[in-house]
Amino acid sequence: MNRHIFITNSGFPPERWKEAFPSSHIVSADSLKDSASAKLFWIHLPGESMLSSYLPDVISRLSHERFVVLSDQPNDEQGLEVLSLGASGYCNAYADAEVLAQVAEVVLKDGLWVGRSLLNRFIVSVNTRMQSVVKADPNLNTFGLTEREHEVALRVARGEPNKTIANDLNISDRTVKAHLTMAFKKLNVRDRLQLALLINRGQ
Amino acid sequence: MNRHIFITNSGFPPERWKEAFPSSHIVSADSLKDSASAKLFWIHLPGESMLSSYLPDVISRLSHERFVVLSDQPNDEQGLEVLSLGASGYCNAYADAEVLAQVAEVVLKDGLWVGRSLLNRFIVSVNTRMQSVVKADPNLNTFGLTEREHEVALRVARGEPNKTIANDLNISDRTVKAHLTMAFKKLNVRDRLQLALLINRGQ
DNA sequence: TGCGCTACTGCCCTTTGGTGCAATAGACCT
DNA sequence: AGGTCTATTGCACCAAAGGGCAGTAGCGCA
Numbered sequence: 268m269n270r271h272i273f274i275t276n277s278g279f280p281p282e283r284w285k286e287a288f289p290s291s292h293i294v295s296a297d298s299l300k301d302s303a304s305a306k307l308f309w310i311h312l313p314g315e316s317m318l319s320s321y322l323p324d325v326i327s328r329l330s331h332e333r334f335v336v337l338s339d340q341p342n343d344e345q346g347l348e349v350l351s352l353g354a355s356g357y358c359n360a361y362a363d364a365e366v367l368a369q370v371a372e373v374v375l376k377d378g379l380w381v382g383r384s385l386l387n388r389f390i391v392s393v394n395t396r397m398q399s400v401v402k403a404d405p406n407l408n409t410f411g412l413t414e415r416e417h418e419v420a421l422r423v424a425r426g427e428p429n430k431t432i433a434n435d436l437n438i439s440d441r442t443v444k445a446h447l448t449m450a451f452k453k454l455n456v457r458d459r460l461q462l463a464l465l466i467n468r469g470q
Numbered sequence: 471m472n473r474h475i476f477i478t479n480s481g482f483p484p485e486r487w488k489e490a491f492p493s494s495h496i497v498s499a500d501s502l503k504d505s506a507s508a509k510l511f512w513i514h515l516p517g518e519s520m521l522s523s524y525l526p527d528v529i530s531r532l533s534h535e536r537f538v539v540l541s542d543q544p545n546d547e548q549g550l551e552v553l554s555l556g557a558s559g560y561c562n563a564y565a566d567a568e569v570l571a572q573v574a575e576v577v578l579k580d581g582l583w584v585g586r587s588l589l590n591r592f593i594v595s596v597n598t599r600m601q602s603v604v605k606a607d608p609n610l611n612t613f614g615l616t617e618r619e620h621e622v623a624l625r626v627a628r629g630e631p632n633k634t635i636a637n638d639l640n641i642s643d644r645t646v647k648a649h650l651t652m653a654f655k656k657l658n659v660r661d662r663l664q665l666a667l668l669i670n671r672g673q
Numbered sequence: 674t675g676c677g678c679t680a681c682t683g684c685c686c687t688t689t690g691g692t693g694c695a696a697t698a699g700a701c702c703t
Numbered sequence: 704a705g706g707t708c709t710a711t712t713g714c715a716c717c718a719a720a721g722g723g724c725a726g727t728a729g730c731g732c733a
Contacts, residue, residue, distance in 0.1 A: 372572065413679065426664045429720070440719095442681050448722060455530055458689090459720075460663050461629040467670060616709065632690070645711050647691065654691085661719090662690075 271371070273337075274299055274325060275311035284309070287364035288371070296325050307371055308334035311360055312345070326352055335374055337362075356380030412450055419446040423459045424466035474574070476540075477502055477528060478514035487512070490567035491574070499528050510574055511537035514563055515548070529555055538577055540565075559583030615653055622649040626662045627669035 271291035273284050284291060292305075308329055312322065326334065335356035336349045346357040355374040362370070370380045412420060422432045429447075433440045447459065456462050474494035476487050487494060495508075511532055515525065529537065538559035539552045549560040558577040561569070573583045615623060625635045632650075636643045650662065659665050 369575070415680065423663075426660075426667050428661075438680085439682055441683070444721060445681075447720090451721085457629075457631075460626075460666055463663055464629050464666060464670065467667065618710065641710085642712055643689095644713070648711075650690090651692065 269306050271307050271309060272305040273309045273311060275313070277311060277313045283362070283364045283367065287367035296321070299325065299328055305332065307375060308332055310334055310336045310354075312336055312338045312349075322349070322352060333374060335370060335380065412453055416446045416450045416453070419443055420450045420454075420462060420466060423447065424463040426463065472509055474510050474512060475508040476512045476514060478516070480514060480516045480542075484564055486564065486567045486570065490570035499524070502528065502531055508535065510578060511535055513537055513539050513557075515539055515541045515552075525552070525555060536577060538573060538583065615656060619649045619653045619656070622646055623653045623657075623665060623669060626650065627666040629666065 271288040273291055273293045274296055275293060276296050284293065310322065310325055322336070333355045334353075335358070336354045337358060337360035338345055338349075339360045341357065341359050349357045356370050358367075358370055358380060374380055418436070419432055422435070427435075429440050429443045433443045436443070447462075450462060451457070454462060454465060456465060474491040476494055476496045477499055478496065479499050487496065513525065513528055525539070536558045537556075538561070539557045540561060540563035541548060541552075542563050544560065544562050552560045559573050561573055561583060565573070577583055621639070622635055625638070630638075632643050632646045636646045639646070650665075653665060654660070657665060657668060659668060
């Protein structure tokens, strides 16, 4: 009723679970009774073995209680599948106790817990098929930079140091800096690192 | 710095904001300085007037700090647009103080706060057209770093300079460098920029 | 022809970043 | 108790990044 139930068939449940919720129960999928009730269910998904029968089977026996899926090897595809099966959350099975507590708190308040990476893909995907609604930024690619500035910025975004860029483009180190200074101002960033993060976002 | 900043042009900011974060600041979009720094920014979106210029303008002046958008009349389309503009959260401007605190907690831990309805639409939309294969990254979390090294590395991956990290963690600038030097060696990268790219890859 | 934009560079300066060497201190294991 | 690991910091040094000031040069357009 008022406790957490972890469902796993793995022999070695991370002790973080107990750490996060000392009074929780850990049970195997087989021993899970149909009538089981809990504050929140956590379903452990070991390894790649997302045998499409296992999870739906377990879920069907939860009688529409809220549940979170813990994956040993989280990835976006699995997360998507899990969420579409009705999970309220999806995270790493080895997440910190602190994070687990956080997940529980969010989910119990009707929230959903999803990794940043997965949600970003949602956004990108939905965005690309809503172009009629969300107007596309004309210079999405050039970022409003001149050709040369853009060329330098792209190399910085790949992690190249100024010297390398200068050699590649056959210009001086000073010129690279000049282009970057302009790029920083136009894009309103402090330094090359933030520039790189900006350019690499969503890809 | 270490406080919350609410940005609104509305004359009647919900007092829940003050209730949730007593030491927060409430400023108008105009009086927002480019150099403003805060634990978290909250941008108030009044009514329907999502004039596509206002929000991007405000965002551009936050110099890529994390921010949450509070909408008087939340809806999925707006939420989508807001998130694609880089918001870390989107919720009702009149949410309970308790919920706001919750949102802050999640966002400050690198989470994203999205309404259930909106996320459901993401799932449906993406689910019906997902064949693209993407390789999963097994140890996306620890990278083999110690806890402290990892903590510092994550902040670097968000573009923070050493000084800021040092202040946040209440350690010296030199110690931050020490952790980074170890992280560089373990991950076999040259500098902070490559570290950031590594950690953010696939995001 | 003159103005504006872009590209390029040198000199010089300040700030950050990164590291070697060395030391202190707590936690944990044998 | 002794050894290892982690976290912390100081001092010093060097490399890299960033930018102010100033100047040259090509291109397109009014």
